[in-house]
Amino acid sequence: MFGRSKTTNEKLAEQAALPAREGAKNRPTPKRREQEAARKRPLVETDxxxxxxxxxxxxxxxxxxxxxxxxxxxxxxxPARDKGQTKRFIRDYVDARWGIAEFMLPVMLIVLALSFVRQPWAMLIVFALVYGLILAAVVDTFLMWRRVRKKLTEKFGEAAVQRGDGFYAAMRAFQMRRTRMPRPVVARGEYPA
Incomplete structure (x- = not known):
């Protein structure tokens, strides 16, 4: 407090006298005042x-x-909606299986082309394809979710299955495999353990 300040040469000589220790900080702890001044920024930027x-x-x-x-x-x-072990498990399970729902878009394109044909047999095929495919996809997705929920409960416990996980699995199942985000990281038939 009352002593004289050291010159630069004296500080360098003092640092050279103390060898650097492995695993140590090797520098003095900065003062709180200096740390706070370094972090200080204006609340509203001027520029x-x-x-x-x-x-x-x-x-x-x-x-x-x-x-x-x-x-x-x-x-x-x-993103938050895709984070977590349970979401990864759901994604991997849905990506590992073949599902009816993922083929809805290509089939609907065929149905659209058939709907331009104004023949009774074409309308019957369109009707059967549309409603039959939707019903089959919904049933397949429902059964898939029941299996996924059972496996999730076995692996992570009842508390791990949260509200909205079924919708997450269904929405992923209804997308074509190439368009799914996050991208599939497992191959077909490579179910999560």
Whole structure:
């Protein structure tokens, strides 16, 4: 407090005298006042244009990380609706199976083409395909969810199955495999253990 301050040469000589220890910090602890001053920022930025640009760049970077996670299945940057062990289990189970619901879009394109044919037999085929496929897909998806729920309960316990998980599984089952996001990481028939 009352002593003289050390010169730069004296500080360097003192640092050279104390060898660097492995696993140690090897520097003095900064004062709280210095740490707070380093963290201090204004509540409202003075240069709004620069702040908006920085915010946009940060948001763009976050979206890019999230998009990459959707392609690779990286759990850290996935959106909240896709995070967690149970969601991964549901995704892997749905992606491992062949389901009727995933073929609805291609069949509906055929139905659309047949609907332009103004023949009674074509209308009968359109009617049977549309309603039969919808009924079969709903029943198949319902039975799939019951199996997934049973396996989820066995693996993670009753508390792990949350409200909305069935809808998550159904929506994934109704998408064509190529268009599913996050992308499938398991092959067909490779069910989760």
């Amino acid at each position: 709004r244009k620069a702040a908006r640009t920085a915010d946009r760049a940060k948001r763009r970077e976050q979206v890019a990380k999230q998009r990459q996670a959707m392609l690779t299945g990286d759990e850290t940057y996935l």
